Amino acid sequence: MFDRPQLGERAILVHIDFFSEGQREELQEFRELAQSAGACVIDVVKGSRNRPDSRYFIGTGKVDELQKEIELQQVELILFNHTLSPSQERNLEARLQCRVLDRTGLILDIFAQRARSFEGKLQVELAQLKHLSTRLVRGWTHLERQKGGIGLRGPGETQLETDRRLIGGRIKQLKRRLEKYTEQRNLGSRARRRAMVPAVSLVGYTNAGKSTLFNHLTDAGVYVADQLFATLDPTLRRVDIKGVGHIVLADTVGFIRHLPHDLVEAFRSTLEETFEADVLLHVIDANDPERNAYIDQVNKVLKQIGADEIPQIQVFNKIDLTESAAKIDRNEHGVPVRVWLSAQTGDGLELLQQALSDFLLQEKVSGCIVLTPQQGNIRAAFYAMDAVCGEENSENGDNLLEILLSKQDFARIQKKFTVELEVNPVKLRDKVSATTMSALN
DSSP, X not given: OOOOOSSOOXXXXXXXXESSGGGOOOHHHHHHHHHHTTOEEEEEEEEEXXXXXXXXXXXXXXXXXXXXXHHHHTOOEEEESSOOOHHHHHHHHHHHTSEEEOHHHHHHHHHHHHOOSHHHHHHHHHHHHHHHTTOTTTTGGGGGGOOOOTTOOTTHHHHTTSOHHHHHHHHHHHHHHHHHHHHHXXXXXXXXXXXXXXXXXXXXXXXXXXXXXXXXXXXXXXXXXXXXXXXXXXXXXXXXXXXXXXXXXXXXXXXXXXXXXXXXXXTTTTTHXXXXXXXXXXXXXXTOTTHHHHHHHHHHHHHHTTOTTSOEEEEEEOGGXXXXXXXXXXXXXXXXXEEEOXXXXXXXXXXXXXXXXXXXXXXXXXXXXXXXXXXXXXXXXXXXTTOEEEEEEOTTSOEEEEEEEEHXXXXXXXXXXXXXXXXXXXXXXXXXXXXXXXTTO
């Protein structure tokens, strides 16, 4: 074993090009990740392989090259732009006598730095413990000498000194505490549904400009910086949209390619603001040449958390860096599908509000439906979605429900119960008689 340095941000990046599309990573993005974590990038070691080496991930020749660079540059940290197995990390550290961190560990470290809320810190700790539980053997005899540094923040200084049983207990405790936060958030979500307040969530690749756009729309003062994962904790604010009224706008954590699975699981409760939204504003950097690949990555993460069926409006941001003009693109039905704007200059923000108004007004199902006594399960489903605004009983025992919900939720109910429900625009609050309502059949 070796004595890890107490501190040390001087790092060498290792980037390997693979022929398999699923294993490819971007070097520039990884450099930005390293800088976001506070690393001082001294050098980049590149290479190409057909497949990773089972022992070192890279070949022995590259390991020798790294050893020479470590001695020459006095480097304290090696960062791999790939996911390493626990055995590969151990083998590399034993051979190089230097700390080794993979892409997942680096992202976890950034999250440990950026979490501000108590819930966010719990979520980061949960993800770190899951990741570290397979790496307990690393540096086991010298953990008491750790003082911090990239990859060692958060629970690493204390939790690695415990055995797997204690870590497992801590993970269970964290999950229970996060479940309580989830219950509290669900209460707020149900209250908004009862108040018929639409929810809109900002999603997108990290550093696409979500927080800047959020600040312009809400005056929230959320921290903004030109770096990956500048903001981590979700922020909710009320916004007035002409023709719609109040909506709740949520700013969530940015996504990234190959987002660690443990992070997706740990932040599932936070991301509930995303998959419970009526519409997603998918913020895209219009000036980024890789924007199409980033769009695909965001959609993959949305599918992971069950939000892939929620309607989207694509927001192409940073048009001030391009030759594009502020505009709204609509589909053949006149529904807004894309807005071009600049959150930095404010150009096109009024078009975004117009697009939201047009979209939300046409995405609702409202009116009265008639359910027979035998359709009590459908009635319960509407109540479970907080979609019932009023209810009366007709003379023949039918249930007359006044409903308000998204077209998406209404379609889900019809699909679940394999029925075709007819909605009449009449409202119960218009004091229509029971006899008239029964005629709606």
